[in-house]
Amino acid sequence: MLDVEKIRDDFPILSREVNGHPLVYMDNAATTQKPRQVIQALVDYYENFNANVHRGVHTLSMEATDMYEVARNKVAKFINAGDPDTVIWTRNASESLNLVAHSWAKDNIESGDNIVLTPMEHHSNLVPWQELARDKNINIRYIPMDDEGVLDLSTIDSIIDDHTSLVSIVHMSNALGTINPVKELCDLAHSKGAMFLVDGAQSVPHMVIDVKEIDCDFMAFSGHKMMGPTGIGCLYAKKNLLEGMEPFLTGGEMVLEVSYEEASWADLPMKFEAGTPNIGDAIALGAAVDYLENIGMENVDEYERELTSYAMNKFVDVEEEGGKLFGPRNPTQRGGIISFDTPDIHPHDLGTLLDQMGIAVRTGHHCAMPLVRSLGVSATSRASFYVYNTKQEVDILVEGILEAMRYFRDGVR
Amino acid sequence: MFDAQDLYQEIVMDHNRRPRNFGSIADSTSSSEGFNPLCGDQVTVFLKVSDEIVEDVSFEGVGCAISKSSASMMTEGVKGKSVEEALIVFQAFRRMLTTTSDQVEDSEILGDLEILKGVSQYPTRIKCATLSWHTLQAALQGSGSDVSTE
Structure with a gap:
């Protein structure tokens, strides 16, 4: 099994803060971070x-x-x-x-x-x-x-x-x-x-x-x-x-x-x-x-599948609040990209609020306009993982989404 | 925990939940469409202008809270004004969002719209707030041409 903490130590950017919070970088489908090497x-x-x-x-x-x-x-x-x-x-x-x-x-x-x-x-x-x-x-x-x-x-x-x-x-x-x-x-x-x-x-x-x-x-x-x-x-x-x-x-x-x-x-x-x-x-x-x-692509694959399965289970909380997940339910048919829609809050607003919590996700049509339109939405939010992401970060992401949804549903605290 | 109250103020959230003047105008004299290809936001602004006065204005479309509330507040801000006055408000609004200074120069012209000043601190969101205004401008000038933020 790979040592995620050891891997994270190789990525200088992962130790920086964004808006006063430790960076949780989950826009890896757009571009990944670079190790010191x-x-x-x-x-x-x-x-x-x-x-x-x-x-x-x-x-x-x-x-x-x-x-x-x-x-x-x-x-x-x-x-x-x-x-x-x-x-x-x-x-x-x-x-x-x-x-x-x-x-x-x-x-x-x-x-x-x-x-x-x-x-x-x-x-x-x-x-x-x-x-x-x-x-x-x-x-x-x-x-x-x-x-x-x-x-x-x-x-x-x-x-x-x-x-x-x-x-x-x-x-x-x-x-x-x-x-x-x-x-x-x-x-x-x-x-x-x-x-x-x-x-x-x-x-x-x-x-x-x-x-x-x-x-x-x-x-x-x-x-x-x-x-x-x-x-x-x-x-x-x-x-x-x-x-x-x-x-x-x-x-x-x-x-x-x-x-x-x-x-x-x-x-x-x-x-x-x-x-x-x-x-x-x-x-x-x-x-x-x-x-x-050096990590081994089999290990990268196995780790990301485990992380994705973990995230899919965690996202049940978002779904119970009315959120919708796109893509295959079967974890063997998918990679570490979770695209979703949240009721009451537009992806763009969600992206801004998550950013305020230090979480980087992509929002929009992901350069696949006809596909996103066919999903019946104008945009989705997308969290995409890499081998340096952790289960704790998935927890922070899901908590952040739920908090943003409550903020928009219940008004300003 | 997060801090975004400067962007999502109570009044903005209220306009997002219950947008004013939402829908089309049956006897509109002009309309324009605006599109932000970056996020998929889309808005149509309808105008009823008579004797150079904006008698009625409304909007339709899909978008984030910033674009929806900005459009909603815009309709309240320009209804009853002359075309010339409405264009002056547009210029003042755009100035407010594109200057980095915390000061708002045109408070008198902007009125309630000053609440959206917070957007200027979020550069990626400025286009969300200005989309409906650019669309209004196109409709006011009767060009009827479509507007894109890009």
């Missing part, structure tokens, strides 16, 4: 190794290049990608998804084809496909889901069909916490000749991910949601696909040979990394991977 990796890089990569013959450049590529290796191993060339650095999951939309989908999806999504996609796995559909004659189809936000696969054979060229699915919903059966859907997509993309922004930080086992063709995720810095993300893709794809951005670093008339592209992964990359943040993401590997 990640912050130190950034400092260490800029103090001792800073240089541009892949071009200098001097020592610093060689050392920086080595560290940058070691970080890529770490990430590749973390998701069991095998060949590190199949891991492309991007800014974030959104950029990874846009890369697929521009470099793969534009050339491989034809008029009359369809793309299959779920109703719980983040805007980042929705808008790029809408844009593509606008340019081409492409249909976007949605797999239906039930009232708990679990996909209903009873009609899946008529949704994913021979004209489906891409199935792009969020692994864990950032607005509901639902964990989708990506392996099953990937096999189905492949059986119809479609490609399969996993939006792993919420799953890669919290569970053991094996892209080979899923057999997905693409996976997008962000570094900052897994203890890494902002500004660094990844796209995993099968090598034969990457080799066949045109670059997303062009310019320096990504070329093999350039004349005044034309250019040829560098090998993977550099073909997709135009310009000076985000070296420092890539290296620090490598440190985040080390940190998570």
